[in-house]
Amino acid sequence: MAFDPVVLFFLLGAIAGLAKSDLKIPMAIYEALSIYLLLAIGLMGGVKLAESELLPLLLPGLAVLAVGSLIPLIAFPVLRWVGRMPRADSASIAAHYGSVSVVTFSVAVALLASRGIDYEGHMVVFLVLLEMPALIIGILLARMGSKGPTRWGKTMHEVFFGKSIFLLAGGLVIGFIAGPVHIEPLEPMFFDLFKGVLALFLLEMGLVASSRIADVRQYGFFLVTFAIVMPIVSAVLGTLLGYALGMSMGGTLLLATLYASASYIAAPAAMRIAVPQANPALSIGASLGVTFPFNIFLGVPLYFWMAQTLYSLGG
Amino acid sequence: MESDDMHLLTVVAEAILEEMLIDEVRGMGAAGYTVTDARGWGRHGKRRGNWRQGGNIKVEVVASAELCDRIAARFKEQYEADYGLLMFTVPVALKN
Numbered sequence: 001m002a003f004d005p006v007v008l009f010f011l012l013g014a015i016a017g018l019a020k021s022d023l024k025i026p027m028a029i030y031e032a033l034s035i036y037l038l039l040a041i042g043l044m045g046g047v048k049l050a051e052s053e054l055l056p057l058l059l060p061g062l063a064v065l066a067v068g069s070l071i072p073l074i075a076f077p078v079l080r081w082v083g084r085m086p087r088a089d090s091a092s093i094a095a096h097y098g099s100v101s102v103v104t105f106s107v108a109v110a111l112l113a114s115r116g117i118d119y120e121g122h123m124v125v126f127l128v129l130l131e132m133p134a135l136i137i138g139i140l141l142a143r144m145g146s147k148g149p150t151r152w153g154k155t156m157h158e159v160f161f162g163k164s165i166f167l168l169a170g171g172l173v174i175g176f177i178a179g180p181v182h183i184e185p186l187e188p189m190f191f192d193l194f195k196g197v198l199a200l201f202l203l204e205m206g207l208v209a210s211s212r213i214a215d216v217r218q219y220g221f222f223l224v225t226f227a228i229v230m231p232i233v234s235a236v237l238g239t240l241l242g243y244a245l246g247m248s249m250g251g252t253l254l255l256a257t258l259y260a261s262a263s264y265i266a267a268p269a270a271m272r273i274a275v276p277q278a279n280p281a282l283s284i285g286a287s288l289g290v291t292f293p294f295n296i297f298l299g300v301p302l303y304f305w306m307a308q309t310l311y312s313l314g315g
Numbered sequence: 316m317e318s319d320d321m322h323l324l325t326v327v328a329e330a331i332l333e334e335m336l337i338d339e340v341r342g343m344g345a346a347g348y349t350v351t352d353a354r355g356w357g358r359h360g361k362r363r364g365n366w367r368q369g370g371n372i373k374v375e376v377v378a379s380a381e382l383c384d385r386i387a388a389r390f391k392e393q394y395e396a397d398y399g400l401l402m403f404t405v406p407v408a409l410k411n
Contacts, residue, residue, distance in 0.1 A: 276397030
């Protein structure tokens with residue numbers, strides 16, 4: 001199985017959390033690490049994007065967005081009618097699973113880098129674009145049949161100017177303008193150190209997730225099953241679409257990972273503002289306590305295997 | 316502005332509400348406010364404060380008793396149903 005040791009830092013953090021160790025990453029360092037990761041991922045994509053032609057990306061981009069928008073629409077009825085969850089919770093969880101996780105994406109990028117497998121730079125553009133539609137779909141699903149205020153203005157501000165989209169898009173633009181030559185002075189900082197910083201960030205994620213893992217029993221059998229099956233279904237969609245669009249094997253793995261990942265930074269903030277009736281413990285618990293660890297330990301290696309198998313069969 | 320008729324309104328709420336609460340406080344005419352990061356435990360579970368979604372804030376406003384009451388009533392109406400919120404006032408004597 002394809003496996004990158006960087007994910008072991010998540011395990012270390014989770015063990016520290018569960019064992020009630022006094023290990024705590026200070027808030028300011030957590031913020032700094034996340035700013036670094038978002039900028040680094042944006043820059044890497046931007047530099048790769050500078051080397052490719054933009055116009056041919058339009059149609060594949062639309063296809064990626066369209067299929068990505070299906071994910072919350074598949075998730076919602078399952079949660080609402082199979083899981084018998086309240087509308088607000090179903091919509092909020094569907095939005096979390098339709099949106100994406102930058103760190104899960106980073107783990108897949110690290111895996112490809114360690115194996116020397118290339119991928120398309122515009123995957124980062126998809127990463128930025130895929131954060132948003134699911135959140136809007138989730139809010140609309142929650143609105144159908146609820147009375148409370150939606151606070152669209154605040155929500156949209158959170159979505160577009162929240163640090164995740166802002167820094168990813170900013171890094172992307174800077175990387176694109178700089179191109180592979182002018183980015184060189186920044187390479188030691190943003191590219192060479194990437195994996196080390198990712199390791200530290202995963203340590204913190206392990207600490208945070210451990211508090212959610214301990215609560216998993218509360219969520220019930222249905223939600224835990226959903227949190228494992230839904231990403232696999234989404235990854236199959238991503239793998240098939242990537243293949244159909246003629247992407248490279250690395251690009252297909254990243255698309256599958258994007259579809260499979262569930263947001264736990266942008267979506268919780270947006271949903272807490274727009275759909276406050278939803279219980280955040282359920283959506284964050286499922287995405288961070290179950291899906292995130294599942295994806296980085298088993299999911300990404302599984303999606304890698306899926307992409308590899310499809311490409312070896314299809315030639 | 317030395318006065319004996321002032322109150323300190325303290326609001327403990329989810330960090331995500333910071334901007335919205337501040338906009339309301341300013342919109343209702345408070346002369347100022349102080350925000351600090353907070354963590355703790357209560358009816359909405361343990362708020363660890365180690366990342367944004369899990370943190371609390373403490374908003375403090377010194378204003379007339381009437382304005383403190385209006386702000387508290389507004390917050391209660393807007394946010395109490397869906398968010399973690401704790402509010403109280405105490406009379407204070409301003410010294411400058």
